[in-house]
Amino acid sequence: MSFGTLYTTTQYTVGQRVLAVAALAGVKLDIPTDYKHHEDNLKEPFLAKFASGKIPALETKDGFTLFESTAIARYIAKQAPNANLVGSTNEEAAIIDQWVSFVDCELIPVSSNVHALLGGRLPYTKPLETAFQEKRERAYATLNNHLSTRTFFVGERITLADVHVASAFISAFKYTFDVQKRKQYPHITRHFETIINQPKLKPIFGDIPYCEKAIVFTPPAKKKEEKPKEAAAPKPKAEKPKAPEPEEEEEDDLLKEEPKAKNPLDSLPKSSFNLEDFKRAYSNMDTRGDSGSLKWFYEKFDKEGFSIWRVDFKYNDELAQVFMSSNQIGGFFNRLEASRKYLFGSVGVLGEANNNVITGVLICRGDDIKPVVSVAPDWESYSYESLNPFTEGPQKEFFEGAMAWDLELNGKKWADGKNFK
The missing domain is CATH 3.30.70.1010 (Translation elongation factor EF1B, gamma chain, conserved domain)
Structure with a gap:
């Protein structure tokens, strides 16, 4: 029997996270096939149920509604107490919440900013990328050190924390967590592969292509202004035409186009x-x-x-x-x-x-x-x-x-x- 309806698109990592928790908890969720994102979620019927207009969004059979993937995942996990997804003691529950919070606050925002900068969705500056990369490295080190002495984040079985961490790394493994990073943080790599290859979760996460080398920012090519062509003067037949002058090299540093403002604190x-x-x-x-x-x-x-x-x-x-x-x-x-x-x-x-x-x-x-x-x-x-x-x-x-x-x-x-x- 279906527990309720989950409005999402399966390519969204946050939607996969909820579906993964539901699979482990044995909770069946319906995903409407006629839902059109960026259309249906902007209409009044959807907004009346989910004020933010965001997905994933859950509506249970008894009419309870909830949005935000972390809240939905925790709520679903609690529907199956025997699955131990939220811990068997108050202490375990608190530690699970600790790692979920750490990923939400320390890893996901900065990782998203790195990908947005490198992909051109945010205005790129090298100092900003460096700051984000350094902060992400600190988060990686924290997670890797914790996993160095354990298989799972809390206890001896998969919990909500494991699903949360693994799903947060999907984009990184695709674009920036390359061969060098996987060697540098072997415990993160081992944990990620352990979780995504669980029999119940493999159909949800699918085959994730690992990047060999992290993507880097590539400045868009500058368009050269074409000079109007002048009519060539008649030349003697014996004179060879001059070879065209070599074009100037295009600058690949966008910062030269607009000098970076110096911080007054410096x-x-x-x-x-x-x-x-x-x-x-x-x-x-x-x-x-x-x-x-x-x-x-x-x-x-x-x-x-x-x-x-x-x-x-x-x-x-x-x-x-x-x-x-x-x-x-x-x-x-x-x-x-x-x-x-x-x-x-x-x-x-x-x-x-x-x-x-x-x-x-x-x-x-x-x-x-x-x-x-x-x-x-x-x-x-x-x-x-x-x-x-x-x-x-x-x-x-x-x-x-x-x-x-x-x-x-x-x-x-x-x-x-x-x-x-």
């Missing part, structure tokens, strides 16, 4: 404080203590070159689950990618489900936060307050608590957090 006086060195210290040291990264920070910080800010989400009353609030932080950090070399952040979720806030600290180049954070379209969803943690008091306590992830505010304890580094 024009600031040189600072004695090296932000990249601090990021490494923060990553490799305990935060507190006589040999911790906070002591390192206080000893080397240059107030003339950098500033410190408290950041607070303005719409905490709209926050619900802790992991969703954490996703909010991850999304904000993704959109700050262009300012990575000017910024460090430690921002967290304080509180519990349906009673939590987002707050934390930012360390930024210069004495004005706006040029650094305004690269994110939603930067105005946050308030910013200058902090001075160099004297004893509430500001110092707040700064150190946010950096050490043990901040407590108005009775709300630190529940989850993310770093921008």
Whole structure:
């Protein structure tokens, strides 16, 4: 018996993800063959059920409707508790949500941006590609290291996390996760092949062609202006015609057509404080203590070159689950990618489900936060307050608590957090 109708197109990875979870859960879904994407989803009957107009979208037999692939996949997985797709304990369920969230916030957005840049769907600049590629490499390393000692992400059986990660890599294996990457990250490769070749999932994912060498950005050829031809003057018969002059080589660097605007932050006086060195210290040291990264920070910080800010989400009353609030932080950090070399952040979720806030600290180049954070379209969803943690008091306590992830505010304890580094 059919559980409901899934509006999707099977070539969409997100649609395949839902169908894969349904196959593992033993849940039958109907896919309407007469659905026309970019047409039917823009009409009022569809929008009345699914406000976003996006697919995949699920309508169950009893009239329950849901959109967003992650939410649909989790809902379907819970229809078959014996399949263990969402974990058998609260701890396993939380770890599954952790990896699903990590892929949604850290891998998929940046990987999509890389492919859009290389494919010409976004205006290309080399610095932006480099920033995205570096962030994607960090995500690859995190996933590969976790899989180095285990077959699946959580436990000894396939869960929602495995399907989520594998489906997120389909485009990468086709276009950018080439032979060199597959050797560099063997555990990701092994996991991907294990999941997509499961008997129940093979018919859904099909045969995925692996790229041998990653695609690279190819600038479109510039059209040369044709000079009007002039009538040739009569020449003596004995004179040989001149050979045509060689054409000038076409430039293959689009940046030469329009010089890249220099970031005003690069024009600031040189600072004695090296932000990249601090990021490494923060990553490799305990935060507190006589040999911790906070002591390192206080000893080397240059107030003339950098500033410190408290950041607070303005719409905490709209926050619900802790992991969703954490996703909010991850999304904000993704959109700050262009300012990575000017910024460090430690921002967290304080509180519990349906009673939590987002707050934390930012360390930024210069004495004005706006040029650094305004690269994110939603930067105005946050308030910013200058902090001075160099004297004893509430500001110092707040700064150190946010950096050490043990901040407590108005009775709300630190529940989850993310770093921008």
